[in-house]
Amino acid sequence: xxxxxxxxxxxxxxxxxxxxxxxxxxxxxxxxxxxxxxxxxxxxxxxxxxxxxxxxxxxxxxxxxxxxxxxxxxxxxxxxxxxxxxxxxxxxxxxxxxxxxxxxxxxxxxxxxxxxxxxxxxxx
Numbered sequence: 016x017x018x019x020x021x022x023x024x025x026x027x028x029x030x031x032x033x034x035x036x037x038x039x040x041x042x043x044x045x046x047x048x049x050x051x052x053x054x055x056x057x058x059x060x061x062x063x064x065x066x067x068x069x070x071x072x073x074x075x076x077x078x079x080x081x082x083x084x085x086x087x088x089x090x091x092x093x094x095x096x097x098x099x100x101x102x103x104x105x106x107x108x109x110x111x112x113x114x115x116x117x118x119x120x121x122x123x124x125x126x127x128x129x130x131x132x133x134x135x136x137x138x139x
Contacts, residue, residue, distance in 0.1 A: 021053045025061040038074060040081050060084055063091040076100055
């Protein structure tokens, strides 16, 4: 299939596919006329990239999953490097949650103080 067909089937743009190619994530075959040619495996790669980006992975984070699929595995997350990437990403998210929890506690304390002062001023 050509790049436009792949883009349509994957629900993305030809520009995104060309970018994936420039980053080494997608490798098109070239037809004799120079057109990029893709197959169902390429569609699986693009779908994997999109799925991972949809849950917060950077394009670079998707590399182990793409490599896993390219090496013939049925799933992009069945390789050790992919599993390690999941672990690293989860630790990163846990760090964000810890920081957000601390920020939330600070905001809650400020709100409680502000409400107490406001209530005190309203009393006759």
